[in-house]
Amino acid sequence: MPVANDERVAEGFLHVNGLCKEYGDVRAVSDVSFALEPGTFFALLGPSGCGKTTLLKLLAGFETPSAGEIHLGGDVITHVPAFRRPLNTVFQHYALFPHMDVTKNVGYALRQQRPRIAKSEIQSRVDEALLMVRLDHLGRRRPWELSGGQQQRVALARALVAQPSVLLLDEPLSALDAKLRVDMQTELKSLQTRLGISFVFVTHDQGEALSMADRIAVMRAGEIVQDSTPQELYDLPVDSWVAGFIGTMNFVPGTVTGASGGLTQITTDAGRFSGIPTTSDLTPGRSAQLALRPERLCLSTPGSGDTATAECTASGVIESFSFHGDQVDCTVRTRTLGAVRVRIPLAGAAHEINLQPGTAVDVGWHPKDARIVPTWNSASRP
Structure with a gap:
């Protein structure tokens, strides 16, 4: 499957204006607006119940908005049925047909299209999609014979085989174990870059969004409260809630x-x-x-002089610590700041400080940090 051509890129411009969705007295999505350029990996991030999945359903056409408009490639698609929209969705639980093998699962949507697509073209597009997700050798297997990561890639191939302008993903990695989830994050980002189409990715995992997205929209109570690059979001949160939610x-x-x-x-x-x-x-x-931020604090033994260059310091004692392989997280009870969390690399001062509870330490930082x-x-x- 080739990288998106100029025509498809032009179709991929997504513009949402004043979108709302109400269920009785409950407003699940409230006055959401954003513009998405082609080829953007856009994450909708927020806690459960913030409206991100409802917003995705509105984009997909599975829900009808109470107000607002959705534009795609210059066309208004607000009330266009889901099956007529040039968007596809990868669901959280994949929704693969257990009685069909991988090839038939991937080609299902193409077989339903009218006018009919020639069998040879369907097979060619399915083969390309499976090659793209590195499952071309497993076409005859049934879903229950695949691992979780393989099932996720089948769902991706099925969504991509129709060559959508925008791909919508509803927490597609949530069912995977931790290591496989990290591996699939890398694969998804690489795939999106190669295809050149926009991904709208729903997640409640902050690390997932920060590592994959070009832009992140943080949602709270049905509204987008900050729409920024990952770096801006982490370094310049708009308020204390966003600051605490991200990292x-x-x-x-x-x-x-x-x-x-x-x-x-x-x-x-x-x-x-x-x-x-x-x-x-x-x-x-x-x-x-x-x-x-914990990683922008430094930790030292009183009198060692290691925090002498820090403009701000606080004395305290270690309450607890946890080991994370490449780093150590310490909770320090200070006299002036209360309990603060400090993150230090294992290769640094962690080797030189007694991290046991009760150890006296100094916490330092610079105002610019x-x-x-x-x-x-x-x-x-x-």
């Missing part, structure tokens, strides 16, 4: 007491901290959080 973050509550040139001053119970980048415009007097984010609470909208 691990330490928070120290406080109040903004000054801002100038993109740098902010915050006053907390632990003291006043200046020269810290902020993720949004914050005026003095506003509630905010000093946010510190911290962030100040607006405080979000459940009463806020969204």
Whole structure:
């Protein structure tokens, strides 16, 4: 199957404007808008119940929106039936036909098309699709004779054989074991790059989205609260909820007491901290959080001088630690910041510090490595 040609690339432009979906008094999707260029790996990320799967169903045509429009390649497809849309979906549980072998599963949709497609063309397209997902040697097997990763690739081939403009994926890796899931992340991203078509990928796994997507839309309560590149999302979250949802973050509550040139001053119970980048415009007097990523903190033994270059320090004792192969995560109870999590590479200071609970340590960081984010609470909208 060739990489998308210019005509198909032109068809792949997806534009969603003010999309809403209501179920009685419940608004599952609320005023969602985004524009997706061809060839983009776009992840919809959020916790269970945030509306990401409902949004995917609206794109696929399995649900009818209460308001808003969906445009694809210049055409309005808001009310076009699912089987007429140039999009295909890979479902969470694959939905393979157990009584059909791999070849027949992949070619099923082509056999249903009208006017009919010649058998020779169907076979050629199925062979190309199976070769693309590296299953050309397993065409005669039944789904129950395949591993989880192989079944996932059959579902991908079945969706891609119709040459869709956009491929929709609803948590397709969630049923796989941890190592296979990582392997399939690499394969999926490589496949999307080769094909040159857009993927809309639903997941609740932050690491999965960060490692695969070109853009990530974080959803909360039916709305997209941040649509950014993975790097921007991780480094510049729009509020404390997004900061805590993406990766691990330490928070120290406080109040903004000054801002100038993109740098902010915050006053907390632990003291006043200046020269810290902020993720949004914050005026003095506003509630905010000093946010510190665990990997941007350093750990040392008191008196060793290892944190001498850090502009901010806090003393404490190790409460607990966990080993992760290439790194160690420590929870340190400090006198000023409370409990903070510190992540250190195993090849670094971890070899030189007694990580047992009760060990006295110093935690250090630089203001440029911290962030100040607006405080979000459940009463806020969204």
